Amino acid sequence: MVVANFTGATLTGPAPVCNYTFPSNSGNLWFRFTANATKYILDANSYLKAELYSGADCNSLVYLYCKNGVSYLDNLVVGTQYYLKLIDTNIQNTIFSSNQMNFRLVKCPTAPDNDLCENAIPWAGSMIQGQLVGANTEHPELPYNASSSPV
Numbered sequence: 001m002v003v004a005n006f007t008g009a010t011l012t013g014p015a016p017v018c019n020y021t022f023p024s025n026s027g028n029l030w031f032r033f034t035a036n037a038t039k040y041i042l043d044a045n046s047y048l049k050a051e052l053y054s055g056a057d058c059n060s061l062v063y064l065y066c067k068n069g070v071s072y073l074d075n076l077v078v079g080t081q082y083y084l085k086l087i088d089t090n091i092q093n094t095i096f097s098s099n100q101m102n103f104r105l106v107k108c109p110t111a112p113d114n115d116l117c118e119n120a121i122p123w124a125g126s127m128i129q130g131q132l133v134g135a136n137t138e139h140p141e142l143p144y145n146a147s148s149s150p151v
Contacts, residue, residue, distance in 0.1 A: 004029050004048075004101050006088045013058070016087055018049045018066035028087040035076040037107040042071050044086070044103035051085040058083070072108070 009027025016022055042050055046069035053061040061083060067073065076082065086103065114121045121128065 002031070002103055004086060004088075004103060006101070009088065011087070013085060014053075014061060014063070016049070016085075017051055017063050018068075018087070020049060020066075020089065022087065022089060026087055026089055028085050031084045031086065032081065033084065033105065034081050035078050038074065038076050038078060039108040040073045040076070041106045041108055042067055042073055042084075042103065043106060044069055045101045046070075047089050048101060048103065049087040049089055051087065053083040053085065054080055055083065056081065073105070 006027045006029065009029055011022065011026055011028055013028070013030065016026075016028075044050065048069060050067045050071070050073075052064045052067070052073055054064060055061040064082075073082075073084075084105070088101065113119060
């Protein structure tokens with residue numbers, strides 16, 4: 001767990017790319033890590049926006065994507081250095097009078113055996129235990145338009 005103290009923080013570096021209008025009193029902090037997995041869970045307060053960049057240093061940053069609060073950082077390359085820009089969107093909120101927020105970056109566990117459709121476990125009506133942590137997200141094409149009737 002990291003305690004991020006935003007006291008005196010300002011918006012620095014590349015202008016925020018997240019699709020969000022940042023208040024003038026927003027601030028950001030930067031963290032750097034080298035991936036040892038392809039997927040992490042960012043466990044952060046919903047007031048934090050996270051922009052992920054790759055690059056050898058701060059002069060060669062390549063924007064990858066923006067996340068909000070608790071979310072996955074995925075499609076990472078093991079051994080690659082990443083920069084995580086945490087943006088506090090509510091820096092003057094009296095709830096956080098110390099301007100401190102906790103966050104953590106957790107390596108995702110291995111995906112469950114039945115993560116993908118082709119590995120589905122037969123179910124005969126009895127209880128089956130499983131997990132979703134570490135599971136991939138799939139977006140199969142629907143056989144019909146959601147606003148119309150099935151084909």
